[in-house]
Amino acid sequence: DGGITQSPKYLFRKEGQNVTLSCEQNLNHDAMYWYRQDPGQGLRLIYYSQIVNDFQKGDIAEGYSVSREKKESFPLTVTSAQKNPTAFYLCASSAATRGYYNEQFFGPGTRLTVL
Amino acid sequence: SQELEQSPQSLIVQEGKNLTINCTSSKTLYGLYWYKQKYGEGLIFLMMLQKGGEEKSHEKITAKLDEKKQQSSLHITASQPSHAGIYLCGADVTNAGKSTFGDGTTLTVKP
Numbered sequence: 001d002g003g004i005t006q007s008p009k010y011l012f013r014k015e016g017q018n019v020t021l022s023c024e025q026n027l028n029h030d031a032m033y034w035y036r037q038d039p040g041q042g043l044r045l046i047y048y049s050q051i052v053n054d055f056q057k058g059d060i061a062e063g064y065s066v067s068r069e070k071k072e073s074f075p076l077t078v079t080s081a082q083k084n085p086t087a088f089y090l091c092a093s094s095a096a097t098r099g100y101y102n103e104q105f106f107g108p109g110t111r112l113t114v115l
Numbered sequence: 116s117q118e119l120e121q122s123p124q125s126l127i128v129q130e131g132k133n134l135t136i137n138c139t140s141s142k143t144l145y146g147l148y149w150y151k152q153k154y155g156e157g158l159i160f161l162m163m164l165q166k167g168g169e170e171k172s173h174e175k176i177t178a179k180l181d182e183k184k185q186q187s188s189l190h191i192t193a194s195q196p197s198h199a200g201i202y203l204c205g206a207d208v209t210n211a212g213k214s215t216f217g218d219g220t221t222l223t224v225k226p
Contacts, residue, residue, distance in 0.1 A: 041218055042218040042219050106150075106157035
């Protein structure tokens with residue numbers, strides 16, 4: 001079945017450590033996105049990529065890094081520079097890279113907790 | 116998000132009652148999406164609206180986009196406990212290949 005997978009579902013990190021969240025899709029979508037969701041808030045865009053080997057900063061990119069070496073993979077690294085990393089992280093992909101018709105398909109999410 | 120404002124922030128209704136959630140933008144919306152999210156899970160796509168005045172329905176959920184394409188509503192008829200969750204609207208308001216989302220409406224349906 002086509003879809004998006006994220007791993008792990010739960011992740012615990014000690015302060016000062018970098019951690020990498022995995023996102024894989026087999027929908028053959030060009031565009032991929034990372035969002036952060038905090039309690040009672042909507043989604044905030046961290047990074048997005050419209051093509052392999054290229055990505056752009058979203059609204060809250062500080063303290064995060066990404067890579068897009070393969071079309072199906074878009075891992076997110078939460079670095080020690082991120083001051084408040086405890087949150088729910090969602091990955092998404094879409095077929096459209098530009099334009100108004102941009103339905104996104106979401107993974108199940110990773111909940112990161114900093115101890 | 117200031118670009119997409121949702122109201123109300125939360126909603127508690129008795130099972131069987133109707134309800135409406137609104138999503139308003141300061142910019143023209145050329146593609147408006149409604150998603151549903153269960154707590155701790157990913158978003159599930161519900162419907163997409165493109166044209167002014169467009170209306171779509173799926174089971175007991177109806178979504179509309181006004182003629183000016185700046186406001187959308189999501190209406191649930193005869194709510195059920197299975198409708199409970201967080202409803203989010205999203206749109207690409209800048210044609211930059213990225214979506215903006217509202218802050219979500221948390222719906223609780225009391226049996």
